[in-house]
Amino acid sequence: xxxxxxxxxxxxxxxxxxxxxxxxxxxxxxxxxxxxxxxxxxxxxxxxxxxxxxxxxxxxxxxxxxxxxxxxxxxxxxxxxxxxxxxxxxxxxxxxxxxxxxxxxxxxxxxxxxxxxxxxxxxxxxxxxxxxxxxxxxxxxxxxxxxxxxxxxxxxxxxxxxxxxxxxxxxxxxxxxxxxxxxxxxxxxxxxxxxxxxxxxxxxxxxxxxxxxxxxxxxxxxxxxxxxxxxxxxxxxxxxxxxxxxxxxxxxxxxxxxxxxxxxxxxxxxxxxxxxxxxxxxxxxxxxxxxxxxxxxxxxxxxxxxxxxxxxxxxxxxxxxxxxxxxxxxxxxxxxxxxxxxxxxxxxxxxxxxxxxxxxxxxxxxxxxxxxxxxxxxxxxxxxxxxxxx
Ligand SMILES: *Cc1c(COP(=O)(O)O)cnc(C)c1O
Numbered sequence: 001x002x003x004x005x006x007x008x009x010x011x012x013x014x015x016x017x018x019x020x021x022x023x024x025x026x027x028x029x030x031x032x033x034x035x036x037x038x039x040x041x042x043x044x045x046x047x048x049x050x051x052x053x054x055x056x057x058x059x060x061x062x063x064x065x066x067x068x069x070x071x072x073x074x075x076x077x078x079x080x081x082x083x084x085x086x087x088x089x090x091x092x093x094x095x096x097x098x099x100x101x102x103x104x105x106x107x108x109x110x111x112x113x114x115x116x117x118x119x120x121x122x123x124x125x126x127x128x129x130x131x132x133x134x135x136x137x138x139x140x141x142x143x144x145x146x147x148x149x150x151x152x153x154x155x156x157x158x159x160x161x162x163x164x165x166x167x168x169x170x171x172x173x174x175x176x177x178x179x180x181x182x183x184x185x186x187x188x189x190x191x192x193x194x195x196x197x198x199x200x201x202x203x204x205x206x207x208x209x210x211x212x213x214x215x216x217x218x219x220x221x222x223x224x225x226x227x228x229x230x231x232x233x234x235x236x237x238x239x240x241x242x243x244x245x246x247x248x249x250x251x252x253x254x255x256x257x258x259x260x261x262x263x264x265x266x267x268x269x270x271x272x273x274x275x276x277x278x279x280x281x282x283x284x285x286x287x288x289x290x291x292x293x294x295x296x297x298x299x300x301x302x303x304x305x306x307x308x309x310x311x312x313x314x315x316x317x318x319x320x321x322x323x324x325x326x327x328x329x330x331x332x333x334x335x336x337x338x339x340x341x342x343x344x345x346x347x348x349x350x351x352x353x354x355x356x357x358x359x360x361x362x363x364x365x366x367x368x369x370x371x372x373x374x375x376x377x378x379x380x381x382x383x384x385x386x387x388x389x390x
Contacts, residue, residue, distance in 0.1 A: 005372050007354040009326060009364025011277050012316025014102055016353065018215040018222070019274045019316075025257045032253040039249045051252050052237075058259040062185055063199045063210075065227035069237060070214065070255060071245040075105045077211035077224030078179050080245060082114035082142070084236045085175060085209070089141030090119040094127035094160065096153055097146040101181070101317050107146055116141065126158040133168060142177050143168065145207075147197060149181035150317035166206030175208035175232065182318040183212025183225060185262050186269070191279045194322050199227065208232060214255060216316045219274030221254035223247055277366055278314065282325055288370045289327040292363075295377055296329065302386050303341075304332040312366040326366040332359065335388045348379045 004016060012018050021029075042049035050056075052069045059068035071077050082091060091111060098120065100106040111118045119140070121131040132143055143165050153159075165176045184196045196217065202210045209232050214223030224245075226236065236242060247255075261268040269275045289307045296305045308330050311323040333341045338359050345352040345361070350372075355362040379385075 003350055005350060005352040005369070005376065006367040007328075007352060007363030009310060009312035009328070009355070009362075009367055010315035011274060011312065011367055012216055012314055012318060013367075014316055019219045021221065021254060021258070022271060022273050024271065025254060028257045029250055029253045033250055037249060037253070039252060050237075051247070051249075054252055055256040055259050058256065058263070059225065059227055062259065062262050063227050064203045065199075065210070065229075067230040067233035068225065068227040069233055069242075070223045070225045070247050070251070071242065072224060072247060073222050074179070074181070074183075074211055074213040074216075074224040075110065076245040077226050078107075078110050079114050080224075080236055080239060080241050081177055081209055081211055081226060081232075082111055082116040082144075083241055084239050085177065085232060086114070086116035086141035088115060089117065090135075090137065090139050091116045091142045091144050092119045092121055092132050092135050092140060093144045093146060094122045094131070095120045096122060096124050096127055096157070096159055097148055099146055099148055099150070101150060107179075125153050125156055127160055128158065129160050129164050129168070132160060132165065136168075136172055136174065140172075140174055142175050145176070145178045147179060147181040150320050152321055161205065162202055162207050163205040169206070175229075176206065177209040177228075178202050178207045178211075180210055180212040182216040182316070183214070183218045185218060186265050186275070188217075188278070188319075191269075193278070193324075194319060196319055203227065213316075214251070214258075217274065217278075217314070217318050218258070219272035220258035221251045223251050223255060225255075278324070280366060282327070285327045285365045288373075289329050289365045291370070292329045292365065292368075292373050295373060296331070299377060299381065301380065302334040304330075304334070306330045306332075306360075308362075310362060310364055312364055324366070326364050328362045328364045329368075331361040331363070333361075333386055336386060341385070344383075344385050348383055348385070350375065350379065352376060352379075 040049050040051050056068045098107050121135045184198045189195050209228035211226045214220040261271045269279050293305050293307050310326050310328040312326040338356050342356050
């Protein structure tokens with residue numbers, strides 16, 4: 001594997017490893033992983049402890065849930081929840097929420113693997129509370145809501161909220177579960193983004209179990225986090241699948257480290273790279289683009305260097321409608337094609353991934369780290385990136 005520089009402007013780029021962690025977070029993990037740790041050791045009692053204990057309290061404090069745990073990724077979390085709560089029974093899901101996320105994770109297929117029977121209700125664009133209610137039988141084990149992370153249905157639409165779904169609990173004792181996908185823990189609207197449902201909202205509105213990714217908008221390590229009622233989480237912790245899907249010490253430590261930042265929203269936005277990139281002021285990006293372009297020009301490369309407005313995106317199947325204003329450094333080579341330039345950038349010692357538009361190479365400064373500018377220019381010179389021979 002190689003470090004690469006991300007000039008694509010896609011913050012959560014699944015092919016480039018999704019959420020980057022900060023050096024401060026990594027040093028904590030290094031300290032834990034390079035020696036022994038109390039991963040599953042209760043220091044107070046001097047006996048076996050639980051690997052979730054390091055971040056369970058934090059998650060409960062942040063989200064308002066009773067209990068928490070984590071598995072390998074969110075796909076595993078969905079599988080574990082359904083296998084524990086709905087095996088051999090029916091799980092009711094709206095037809096508008098039967099999502100496929102990248103890497104062929106499809107809700108209907110995961111459900112089948114988990115042993116739950118999918119009972120789809122409503123239509124693609126409209127599902128009503130009565131659709132769920134009419135589908136309830138003795139065999140119904142859960143009502144499931146899936147966040148349509150990577151697509152939106154617009155126009156003549158209606159979907160049922162968690163709050164409405166949980167209102168059915170007065171009459172039927174059927175737990176409500178939600179796959180939130182991204183797992184946002186702060187209100188992104190405050191930072192000028194579209195509303196993305198938070199984990200806190202879901203818990204507050206009565207969801208019994210909620211799951212989400214660790215490395216999407218949360219900005220942590222790859223993990224599938226599960227929060228909710230203690231009664232259900234306890235059953236999940238005992239499920240044999242949990243052992244097969246369990247997280248390792250790197251993940252447990254990274255989750256604890258990143259989640260601690262959320263105790264103060266200010267700190268989270270500053271110290272978690274994903275949130276920092278999303279909320280970074282345009283002025284700061286403009287300044288970085290200016291510095292970068294001036295340094296490039298001063299090298300007299302056979303290329304036209306300019307700075308232009310562009311749009312970054314969140315990626316990772318999160319907030320698909322969201323485009324954030326950003327600034328890009330554009331490189332138009334004189335003597336080689338833009339495609340060849342892009343190819344050569346990918347073969348640098350530290351490969352650089354950009355976008356090609358209108359015959360220019362675009363490096364979006366929201367995801368291209370300012371700290372890497374000098375290293376980038378050194379590589380361009382040393383590896384003669386603009387040479388005309390092949
Ligand atoms: C991304 C996503 C998943 C899969 O999460 P991973 O952590 O990538 O396994 C599952 N459900 C929804 C709704 C998602 O958005």
